[in-house]
Amino acid sequence: MLRQSVAGLGEALAALGRYGADATEVRRSDALGAVVPWADNHHWIDAAAVPVGTAAPPTGEHLPHCLWTSSGPPPGRREEPDVAMPAMALDLTVTGTEADRNEAGAVGTAELGEIGALNDLAYQQQALGPLLAAIPPGAGHGHGIRDHSGRLVSAAVALDVGSDTSVQWVVTHPDHRRRGLSAQLLQVLLAQARERGQRTATLQSSPAGFSLYQRLGFRTVGTLRAYVT
Ligand SMILES: CC(C)(COP(=O)(O)OP(=O)(O)OC[C@H]1O[C@@H](n2cnc3c(N)ncnc32)[C@H](O)[C@@H]1OP(=O)(O)O)[C@@H](O)C(=O)NCCC(=O)NCCS
Structure with missing residues (x-):
């Protein structure tokens, strides 16, 4: 994988x-x-x-x-x-329990541009907001959790590549971390990928996300190294 x-x-x-x-x-x-x-x-x-x-x-x-x-x-x-x-991967053909986890419908949809903007806030940059906003609707599945005022506080994008779903741009607002938001959101993302007939889910982990992804069932399948000019 x-x-x-x-x-x-x-x-x-x-x-x-x-x-x-x-x-x-x-x-x-x-x-x-x-x-x-x-x-x-x-x-x-x-x-x-x-x-x-x-x-x-x-x-x-x-x-x-x-x-x-x-x-x-x-x-x-x-x-x-x-x-x-x-590099991490999860076999979606093994039955999961994620579908039950969208408690009170907390996980909804989000536009890619707003997911990019939340990533920019987390990484203190201004780049992904405009880049993700330019991707046409339907090219990726944007998932999000909002606070009571409707502000996006946790998000991720699922990109289907053949029968694999690539999980990208996972983020939670710094003020809302360590409350289980990403875990809940990713469980719904994975359940929906399974419902679309996807067979695997893959991602590349940051240090902050690694144990969260392991708990969701992802396993390390290799290492991606960065080489720059
Ligand atoms: C990685 C990231 C998305 C996690 O988001 P999150 O919403 O905080 O994730 P969760 O709350 O589901 O889990 C995070 C940790 O909080 C813990 N936690 C969850 N609920 C908790 C609670 N009620 N009380 C205490 N700890 C809790 C989890 O066990 C987990 O601990 P671990 O990292 O030691 O395994 C977030 O830290 C982030 O945006 N980081 C910067 C961007 C980044 O690295 N993104 C990932 C790219 S691959």
């Missing part, structure tokens, strides 16, 4: 490049992602994933700042070891 996890990351990045303003999709056999010149030091925006089993592209071509790969180092780039990410 490492292959699916890496493909999911690549498709998520490629969507930023395909629809984002002043951004370009990178879609080639050895790299899938985006060139975003105005975010050219950002490892998760101006970035591409190298498909599993593929040799990384050589330097000197129109490629993003960061290449993510689970195999050997791309030539001419240096590793950023501190940001390496576990």
Whole structure:
């Protein structure tokens, strides 16, 4: 399932490049992602994933700042070891109990642009809001939990890539963390992916999310390392 996890990351990045303003999709056999010149030091925006089993592209071509790969180092780039990410996967064909967990309908839909804006707030940046807002409705499933005033406080996007659902841009507002919001939201996201007939779910974990994802049943299937120019 490492292959699916890496493909999911690549498709998520490629969507930023395909629809984002002043951004370009990178879609080639050895790299899938985006060139975003105005975010050219950002490892998760101006970035591409190298498909599993593929040799990384050589330097000197129109490629993003960061290449993510689970195999050997791309030539001419240096590793950023501190940001390496576990690739994680979950078999959705094993019956889960998630469908019962949308207590009082707390988990609803959210637009991708507002999910991007919440990520920007969490990471103290301004980049994902406009990039995700440009992705057309229907290209991804946005899930969210709101406070009593309707403000989005926890969110994630499910991107279906073949029979895999790639879980991306998972975030909870800093004032609302450690209350189980992400756990509840992801259980509903996974239940809905299963209902759509998806067979696996994959993601790439930050340190903050790792034990949460493990508790939901995700297992580490490899490591994605970042190589930058
Ligand atoms: C990672 C992140 C999304 C988690 O969101 P969250 O809503 O706080 O998640 P949860 O509350 O479901 O779980 C987080 C922790 O709180 C704990 N928790 C949940 N309810 C709790 C409660 N009532 N009391 C105390 N702790 C609680 C969970 O057990 C979990 O602990 P662990 O990390 O030690 O396993 C959030 O920290 C975040 O936005 N981080 C920055 C962005 C990021 O890293 N996103 C993930 C990208 S892959």
